[in-house]
Amino acid sequence: MGGIQKIMGLFSGGDDGELDVDDVKGAVDGAKDVAKKNKGLIKDKKSFSPPKEIKEFRKAYSDLLKEFDKPLIVYVDNLDRCSPFNAISTLEAIRLFLFLPNTAFVIAADEDMIRLAVPEYHKGASQRHQTDYLDKLIQIPVHVPRPGVLEIRAYLMMLTAQDHGVTDAQLEAIRCALEESLRLSWKQPQITVDELLQDHDIEKHSGLRSKFVVAEQLAPLLAESTNINGNPRIVKRLLNQVKMRKKTAHRRGMQLDEKTITKLVIFERCLGTQATNKLYELIDKENGYPKVLADLENSEVEFDEIKLPEEWKLDLAFIDKWSKLPPMFTEMDLTPAAYLSRESIPMGAVNAVMSGAAQKLVEELMKQKVRVSGVNSTAITTTPKEEYMSVMDGLIENFKLIGDWTEKPTGIYGAVLLAKQDDKCCLSLLTFLKSLPRQRWLNPILKELEGIK
Numbered sequence: 001m002g003g004i005q006k007i008m009g010l011f012s013g014g015d016d017g018e019l020d021v022d023d024v025k026g027a028v029d030g031a032k033d034v035a036k037k038n039k040g041l042i043k044d045k046k047s048f049s050p051p052k053e054i055k056e057f058r059k060a061y062s063d064l065l066k067e068f069d070k071p072l073i074v075y076v077d078n079l080d081r082c083s084p085f086n087a088i089s090t091l092e093a094i095r096l097f098l099f100l101p102n103t104a105f106v107i108a109a110d111e112d113m114i115r116l117a118v119p120e121y122h123k124g125a126s127q128r129h130q131t132d133y134l135d136k137l138i139q140i141p142v143h144v145p146r147p148g149v150l151e152i153r154a155y156l157m158m159l160t161a162q163d164h165g166v167t168d169a170q171l172e173a174i175r176c177a178l179e180e181s182l183r184l185s186w187k188q189p190q191i192t193v194d195e196l197l198q199d200h201d202i203e204k205h206s207g208l209r210s211k212f213v214v215a216e217q218l219a220p221l222l223a224e225s226t227n228i229n230g231n232p233r234i235v236k237r238l239l240n241q242v243k244m245r246k247k248t249a250h251r252r253g254m255q256l257d258e259k260t261i262t263k264l265v266i267f268e269r270c271l272g273t274q275a276t277n278k279l280y281e282l283i284d285k286e287n288g289y290p291k292v293l294a295d296l297e298n299s300e301v302e303f304d305e306i307k308l309p310e311e312w313k314l315d316l317a318f319i320d321k322w323s324k325l326p327p328m329f330t331e332m333d334l335t336p337a338a339y340l341s342r343e344s345i346p347m348g349a350v351n352a353v354m355s356g357a358a359q360k361l362v363e364e365l366m367k368q369k370v371r372v373s374g375v376n377s378t379a380i381t382t383t384p385k386e387e388y389m390s391v392m393d394g395l396i397e398n399f400k401l402i403g404d405w406t407e408k409p410t411g412i413y414g415a416v417l418l419a420k421q422d423d424k425c426c427l428s429l430l431t432f433l434k435s436l437p438r439q440r441w442l443n444p445i446l447k448e449l450e451g452i453k
Contacts, residue, residue: 054096062101071102079109080382081357084117091137092121098137107138113382147230150185152223154178155232156215157196159239164208170200214259214326218266221321226424227270229386234269241265245340254336259327264341266325270318272428273393275311280338282309288333296323297330310431314424358387362394365414376414380421392418392425396432408441419449 065072076094079087087109097103111134118133119125125133134141147155161174174196181191193212202208222238223230242262249256268276282290295306296319303320312319361383368376383391395415402409419426430449433442 065102073104075106077108080113084120087117088121149219149223152230153219160211225270227389272389278309278311283334283338288335294330297328358391361391366411368414371413388422
């Protein structure tokens with residue numbers, strides 16, 4: 001440093017402002033001596049390129065895992081809930097770790113939603129590119145089947161047992177028994193409620209048995225309904241709604257049991273807001289004893305001969321099964337239950353059992369001003385179909401707040417876009433629009449929906 005400083009001083013002209021050649025030569029020779037003595041003290045800057053850095057990283061990572069002498073398994077869940085860009089960015093990052101020794105990634109995501117995210121990240125990606133992308137990245141695809149009746153039955157029983165307050169040991173024993181029954185369901189009958197509870201000293205044993213019987217009766221309805229499709233998240237939300245209403249009823253002194261509340265909650269979820277409002281309208285009009293329910297529960301009356309409200313014709317198969325679900329409403333005053341349900345259903349677009357994805361879709365569709373929207377079309381296809389009816393209910397609830405229908409409201413094309421994807425949504429929207437005063441702009445939409453139906 002001294003030599004360098006001396007050189008810099010010489011270039012400034014020295015003390016007298018003049019450069020001496022001998023002084024310069026001596027300073028340079030001194031700097032050379034310093035450089036020789038300190039050789040290696042300052043290392044040359046390494047030149048790195050991305051491929052070289054990745055190679056170095058993979059080597060260091062492999063050496064580290066080799067020292068651990070254990071496999072590393074990384075679980076990535078809910079990847080399909082990320083934005084398209086973040087989802088693919090995460091997969092791109094995972095690429096760095098692929099083919100490394102003792103390393104595995106388990107990625108849980110909706111395959112279709114990830115495919116749709118590829119063109120958002122890789123602009124211009126064709127359908128073939130979307131397919132190739134996942135085929136090259138995912139080495140062992142495992143498609144999880146939709147839960148059937150037996151799986152939903154087991155899930156309901158586990159949730160019921162947990163809510164009942166059984167001990168951890170008892171809950172684990174019940175889980176093992178149900179799991180074993182599911183594993184062998186291909187060759188032997190499912191485990192019965194009594195077999196499941198035998199050899200267990202459970203507090204309020206009869207109460208838990210009664211709840212298990214109800215779970216057994218609910219399972220086919222929840223597994224087969226097109227608005228639930230055995231979706232565990234929806235099933236859990238339904239049960240949470242039942243628990244909330246039960247506590248509210250208890251605080252208000254209403255004599256309503258869990259079975260009654262559950263039956264009404266399932267009706268609301270599977271047939272939607274308009275059908276539910278019609279049910280409560282009939283309850284009010286007929287002093288708590290709707291004749292149509294008595295006819296549905298009467299085994300001597302043919303189902304085809306019953307005059308059902310128009311709003312209930314969305315799913316006749318569901319109505320038939322639902323009417324046979326205990327308890328029977330024929331001799332029951334449903335006024336308290338209807339009051340409780342109306343008090344528990346939030347006003348506006350957000351349904352009591354609507355998911356976050358469905359709520360977001362309602363917001364986006366309500367903003368649509370043009371007939372065609374690629375963004376909303378993608379949003380609809382990436383939303384689970386079992387949520388479509390809840391979304392349509394949300395849209396219609398928003399439309400009900402409109403007082404003047406002389407002008408075409410924002411969101412009407414969003415509702416039509418959804419109606420084109422689902423017959424029940426189409427019928428529900430059509431029923432609502434037909435109840436409005438006829439407007440010139442409305443006629444083409446009605447014809448379009450009737451053509452779809």
